Amino acid sequence: MCNKKSNKKKAENWLAIIAILLIIVAWFVGGQLENADILSSIQTKMPEIAKLKEVEESTYQIYNSNEEQLGYLTVEAAMGYGGPLKMAVAVDQNGKIFDLAVINSKETPSYLKKVLDAKFLDRLIGKSSQDEYSLGNGVDGISSATYSSRAIVQATIKGNRFIAAKMLGLDVPKEASPSLKFGTPEIILLLLFAVGYFAHKSTFKYTKIARWGTMLVGLFVLGFFYNKPFTLSMINQLFLGYFPPLYSQLYWYLLLGGIFLVLTVENKNPYCSWFCPFGAAQECMALVGGAKPRSTGKFKDVLKWTLRTITFLAIIAALLLRNPGVTSYEVFGTLFKLTGSGLQFAILGIVLVASLFIKRPWCTYLCPLGPVADYFTYLRKLIFNKWKKQKVNE
Amino acid sequence: MEKTKSKRIGEIVVIAVVIICLGLISIQLVGSIQHSIDLNF
Numbered sequence: 001m002c003n004k005k006s007n008k009k010k011a012e013n014w015l016a017i018i019a020i021l022l023i024i025v026a027w028f029v030g031g032q033l034e035n036a037d038i039l040s041s042i043q044t045k046m047p048e049i050a051k052l053k054e055v056e057e058s059t060y061q062i063y064n065s066n067e068e069q070l071g072y073l074t075v076e077a078a079m080g081y082g083g084p085l086k087m088a089v090a091v092d093q094n095g096k097i098f099d100l101a102v103i104n105s106k107e108t109p110s111y112l113k114k115v116l117d118a119k120f121l122d123r124l125i126g127k128s129s130q131d132e133y134s135l136g137n138g139v140d141g142i143s144s145a146t147y148s149s150r151a152i153v154q155a156t157i158k159g160n161r162f163i164a165a166k167m168l169g170l171d172v173p174k175e176a177s178p179s180l181k182f183g184t185p186e187i188i189l190l191l192l193f194a195v196g197y198f199a200h201k202s203t204f205k206y207t208k209i210a211r212w213g214t215m216l217v218g219l220f221v222l223g224f225f226y227n228k229p230f231t232l233s234m235i236n237q238l239f240l241g242y243f244p245p246l247y248s249q250l251y252w253y254l255l256l257g258g259i260f261l262v263l264t265v266e267n268k269n270p271y272c273s274w275f276c277p278f279g280a281a282q283e284c285m286a287l288v289g290g291a292k293p294r295s296t297g298k299f300k301d302v303l304k305w306t307l308r309t310i311t312f313l314a315i316i317a318a319l320l321l322r323n324p325g326v327t328s329y330e331v332f333g334t335l336f337k338l339t340g341s342g343l344q345f346a347i348l349g350i351v352l353v354a355s356l357f358i359k360r361p362w363c364t365y366l367c368p369l370g371p372v373a374d375y376f377t378y379l380r381k382l383i384f385n386k387w388k389k390q391k392v393n394e
Numbered sequence: 395m396e397k398t399k400s401k402r403i404g405e406i407v408v409i410a411v412v413i414i415c416l417g418l419i420s421i422q423l424v425g426s427i428q429h430s431i432d433l434n435f
Contacts, residue, residue, distance in 0.1 A: 109426050310423070329423050343422045
């Protein structure tokens, strides 16, 4: 019995190491794949352009099929929700944008599709390098895809002004320095962490009330109002090193920083049971249907390892594609912003109905963040034990 | 005996729901990956 347990532990240790090695390999391979042919992508997405002549890195003189020069094109990037979003910006001889295309993006496909289907790029066509505009100021964003809309506008402005200044010799307005965005979601997030911290103390009497309070705030404010839950996409961003700008996405740093800090120091998950909006939605359904934790008998381990495998493959695919949002299969946005594919709506429907009878079915059997937290806790324990052993030997 | 039977049925229902969802999630993942490849390469 003891031998069996020790063998299982050994196998888990090896799996943990192999997982890290595979993540590193996928990271390198993804880097090589990313440098795919950008030129053919431009010509496919901008059929008016027949010929490109490189004048400097990522900047081209562009011609139509009659060999007439149309102007210049440059590829510029800005940070979107999932990572850098690359735009091809075509500018005429007067400094006006006449064509645009998203060449490469790390956004969640359904969100980017929403932006492109709404003909958002057309709102920027005809803008001049002299025009002063930003998202919400001269250009309306696409609701629930604000990060993608902002990245498109920022990359477009950068590209347009670069061509105007460097290629056409025109004067361009100076870029205003961005200011730190510290608003309601950030304040609420800090308050939720603070309430969770005090409610965890053994002297605190109203733990149940505090937990329901944080869950409902999480559900309505972080979920339905802001749609800012913790997702696999954020973990993929960490692995890929796509850190969003601090000034515009302070929330990202507070959420991830807070969760991992508490996991490291206290070995407790401050998010899932306390203010995860989707967890709260399931618990509300459970109140209606009287759901209970349900056993899966001898299949418990099989289901646990299936979810771990799917999560691991999702992370590897995100690293290979250099796209953190692509494998973020959660149905959070489907519930809170009604954005998602037909399949996601089907999954959401099944999960919500199941929540009436099974306690937190998504969190228990389907959420990719469970295996991520398990893995982190496992590594933490491994490192902590080694460090403790070393200290004893000293 | 009755209790064991209903518990067993409960287990089977949970497993069936989870397997259906995992299947749909896998199809969703493959679709997203394919879409991303089509969009970027």
